[in-house]
Amino acid sequence: MKIEGSTFMQVIKYVFQPHGDERGQLVALEEHKDIPFKIKRVYYMYDTAEGVIRGYHAHKSLEQILVCIHGSCKIRLDNGEEKKIVPLEKPYEGLYVANNMWREMYDFSPDAVLMVLASEIFDEIDYIRDYDEFLEFLKVANYSTDVDGVKK
Numbered sequence: 001m002k003i004e005g006s007t008f009m010q011v012i013k014y015v016f017q018p019h020g021d022e023r024g025q026l027v028a029l030e031e032h033k034d035i036p037f038k039i040k041r042v043y044y045m046y047d048t049a050e051g052v053i054r055g056y057h058a059h060k061s062l063e064q065i066l067v068c069i070h071g072s073c074k075i076r077l078d079n080g081e082e083k084k085i086v087p088l089e090k091p092y093e094g095l096y097v098a099n100n101m102w103r104e105m106y107d108f109s110p111d112a113v114l115m116v117l118a119s120e121i122f123d124e125i126d127y128i129r130d131y132d133e134f135l136e137f138l139k140v141a142n143y144s145t146d147v148d149g150v151k152k
């Protein structure tokens with residue numbers, strides 16, 4: 001596994017090791033080895049209708065790795081100060097999405113399968129689905145960082 005690219009906003013893309021031979025390719029993902037957290041849930045999106053934008057939320061504590069295992073799509077990440085667009089088009093690439101990060105998924109190719117490895121089970125309480133609420137949540141999170149100097 002190799003971590004590719006890092007900016008001020010810390011877009012972290014993982015390049016997984018494909019085990020290829022004459023039969024084809026195989027990618028294996030293990031928690032705490034290829035994936036930086038314990039995987040509590042896997043879900044995937046497919047048959048996404050043309051023009052659809054999914055996501056429109058952030059998580060208070062959940063972390064994810066997004067892998068477009070077939071086809072392609074784009075992910076818009078927004079940390080409240082900066083936005084980045086990350087194309088996902090390789091089945092051996094994973095995008096790490098931290099908590100406190102607004103995300104939108106769009107531009108799905110008709111054959112796209114977007115798989116998500118998540119650090120938590122599904123819990124609506126962990127979602128922030130309103131953008132203004134997201135910005136308010138960040139202010140509180142940044143305040144607690146400023147007070148004790150430790151990122152939470």
Ligand code: TYD
Pocket residue numbers: 041043054055056057122
């Ligand atoms: P939704 O949150 O709208 O997906 P997205 O963030 O991609 O726009 O989820 C769609 C539906 O699926 C919604 O009814 C909740 C349900 N769902 C689960 O039951 N479990 C899950 O792990 C997820 C992600 C969604």
